[in-house]
Amino acid sequence: MLLSLWKVEDLATRLLMQHFYTCLEGAPGTSSASALRCAVARFRDLTLADVRMLFQQDGESTDSFAAWWARLPRRNSAPNTADIDLQERPFDHPFFWASFVLFGGS
Numbered sequence: 893m894l895l896s897l898w899k900v901e902d903l904a905t906r907l908l909m910q911h912f913y914t915c916l917e918g919a920p921g922t923s924s925a926s927a928l929r930c931a932v933a934r935f936r937d938l939t940l941a942d943v944r945m946l947f948q949q950d951g952e953s954t955d956s957f958a959a960w961w962a963r964l965p966r967r968n969s970a971p972n973t974a975d976i977d978l979q980e981r982p983f984d985h986p987f988f989w990a991s992f993v994l995f996g997g998s
Contacts, residue, residue, distance in 0.1 A: 897991040904988040941978035
């Protein structure tokens with residue numbers, strides 16, 4: 893069972909879980925611990941460009957993306973989307989992934 897020790901932003905949780913299950917199902921016999929390591933590595937490498945693409949795929953606007961970016965804990969105000977560095981890795985900070993722990997069997 894994969895648990896979170898603290899409340900993590902919804903999109904971050906969704907993306908980490910997607911990566912976790914992709915890693916878990918990607919190779920037969922993969923342990924949950926290995927899948928979590930794989931998921932965290934992939935998740936931390938996501939750029940803002942990747943996240944913006946997800947917003948577009950979900951039918952969300954650029955304004956929705958900018959508002960999401962402004963709500964992250966380390967942001968103080970809504971940025972102009974032109975000022976966003978799309979190569980930045982928003983989920984590299986441990987706040988977004990360190991709360992997830994495995995409990996129980998493999």
